[in-house]
Amino acid sequence: MNAENQKLRGMLNQVTNNYSSLQMHLVTLMQQQSQQNRGAESLQEHGTVGGKSDEKKHEVAGAVVPRQFIDLGPTATADTDEPSQSSSEERTRDLSGSPQNHQENGKGAGREESPESETQGWVQNKASKLSPPKTIDQSAEATMRKARVSVRARSEAPMITDGCQWRKYGQKMAKGNPCPRAYYRCTMAVGCPVRKQVQRCAEDRTILITTYEGTHNHPLPPAAMAMASTTSAAANMLLSGSMSSADGLMNPNFLARTILPCSSNMATISASAPFPTVTLDLTHTPSPLQFQRPTSQFPVPFAAPAQSFPSAQTSPLPQVFSQALYNQSKFSGLQLSQDMESAHQAPPILQQPQPASLADTVSAATAAITADPNFTAALAAAITSIIGGGSAHPNTTINSTANATNSSNTNKISSFPTGN
DNA sequence: CGTGTTTGACCTGCGC
DNA sequence: GCGCAGGTCAAACACG
Ligand SMILES: [Zn+2]
Numbered sequence: 001m002n003a004e005n006q007k008l009r010g011m012l013n014q015v016t017n018n019y020s021s022l023q024m025h026l027v028t029l030m031q032q033q034s035q036q037n038r039g040a041e042s043l044q045e046h047g048t049v050g051g052k053s054d055e056k057k058h059e060v061a062g063a064v065v066p067r068q069f070i071d072l073g074p075t076a077t078a079d080t081d082e083p084s085q086s087s088s089e090e091r092t093r094d095l096s097g098s099p100q101n102h103q104e105n106g107k108g109a110g111r112e113e114s115p116e117s118e119t120q121g122w123v124q125n126k127a128s129k130l131s132p133p134k135t136i137d138q139s140a141e142a143t144m145r146k147a148r149v150s151v152r153a154r155s156e157a158p159m160i161t162d163g164c165q166w167r168k169y170g171q172k173m174a175k176g177n178p179c180p181r182a183y184y185r186c187t188m189a190v191g192c193p194v195r196k197q198v199q200r201c202a203e204d205r206t207i208l209i210t211t212y213e214g215t216h217n218h219p220l221p222p223a224a225m226a227m228a229s230t231t232s233a234a235a236n237m238l239l240s241g242s243m244s245s246a247d248g249l250m251n252p253n254f255l256a257r258t259i260l261p262c263s264s265n266m267a268t269i270s271a272s273a274p275f276p277t278v279t280l281d282l283t284h285t286p287s288p289l290q291f292q293r294p295t296s297q298f299p300v301p302f303a304a305p306a307q308s309f310p311s312a313q314t315s316p317l318p319q320v321f322s323q324a325l326y327n328q329s330k331f332s333g334l335q336l337s338q339d340m341e342s343a344h345q346a347p348p349i350l351q352q353p354q355p356a357s358l359a360d361t362v363s364a365a366t367a368a369i370t371a372d373p374n375f376t377a378a379l380a381a382a383i384t385s386i387i388g389g390g391s392a393h394p395n396t397t398i399n400s401t402a403n404a405t406n407s408s409n410t411n412k413i414s415s416f417p418t419g420n
Numbered sequence: 421c422g423t424g425t426t427t428g429a430c431c432t433g434c435g436c
Numbered sequence: 437g438c439g440c441a442g443g444t445c446a447a448a449c450a451c452g
Binding site: 181197 | 440441442443444445446
């Protein structure tokens with residue numbers, strides 16, 4: 001029983017990883033798309049893109065109903081009860097424990113009444129003594145808040161377009177970096193705890209490092225859903241990974257790094273200090289920073305332990321993903337650039353502005369992929385096949401060598417001394 | 421006038 | 437306690 005449980009968890013992790021990889025591809029494609037558009041007007045209609053069928057689900061009458069939090073997809077049923085007055089000072093639901101499939105999710109309603117100001121620490125409750133000693137009960141969400149997902153992408157623009165709306169609330173000079181670091185906060189809903197830091201890599205100025213933190217507490221447009229679910233999946237992957245098998249392997253204090261080999265956009269789980277961070281690399285030109293401390297690299301510690309996985313490439317999983325990617329590339333008129341590493345010196349110049357309908361197409365495709373029952377069914381079939389056949393090693397070397405350059409869309413940031 | 425950015429001050433944790 | 441570094445606040449400002 002235990003072994004099977006662990007095995008299933010490993011499979012789930014793998015599937016999640018692949019899902020994350022796919023999501024990252026979507027993000028990459030969309031960012032390429034928006035790069036091509038580079039017209040800010042095409043990005044304004046976040047809420048109205050994909051007017052086919054998704055608007056009746058999420059944004060009913062423009063009112064942001066706090067439906068649920070994006071988190072990694074598997075059977076995240078949308079329970080939209082509890083109206084939960086989403087007015088000004090809602091503290092009703094903070095980033096409660098999203099249905100993470102750890103083994104110990106039995107805490108259920110861990111949120112008793114105790115309306116102390118801990119929940120919405122973001123709004124100015126500075127009057128009260130913030131950071132009261134919280135119990136371990138909220139450790140899940142605390143960890144969730146602490147977990148960070150860093151995305152490295154090549155971008156000329158000072159900020160990558162991930163579909164969300166951000167407000168800058170700070171900028172500091174990092175210590176070992178001539179480029180400043182900007183702090184953003186999600187403004188799509190009041191009290192959304194999601195923050196991100198944007199910093200340009202010191203070695204390679206064309207690489208933009210975006211670090212996300214937190215979970216959205218509001219529905220997202222499909223354009224934002226790609227990146228958000230990707231980062232959420234990555235964070236969940238990190239947490240579950242470091243929680244399940246980390247007992248002996250990954251000490252939080254022990255600098256452990258993991259290269260996830262399932263995709264070429266290397267996901268690097270770094271459980272080093274203070275924040276557990278997973279780094280999704282979209283650059284494919286690994287700067288030496290990435291490998292500077294190979295203290296302990298080992299492939300996927302939280303996958304099923306050395307269980308015989310007889311490497312069946314005929315598993316439907318790669319076909320699913322490649323098919324999806326093929327559809328993606330066919331949709332958007334793009335194709336995944338295979339070799340970009342020659343361009344790390346001279347990043348590609350922005351293309352001609354494309355008609356704005358392409359953004360809609362990509363967003364619709366994103367919505368279709370993320371919400372398509374076929375995709376879900378295919379995923380379920382893949383999982384079932386893996387479970388049944390017991391063969392899970394989907395080395396779907398998806399070539400994700402796209403760059404994420406794009407234009408500064410809604411908010412212009414002009415304070416980066418890129419020339420320095 | 422509402423919204424978002426700028427930017428110096430402020431806060432907090434940490435090492436000495 | 438002090439200094440440093442990361443992170444945040446908020447008044448002032450810019451912009452539509
Ligand atoms: Zn948000």
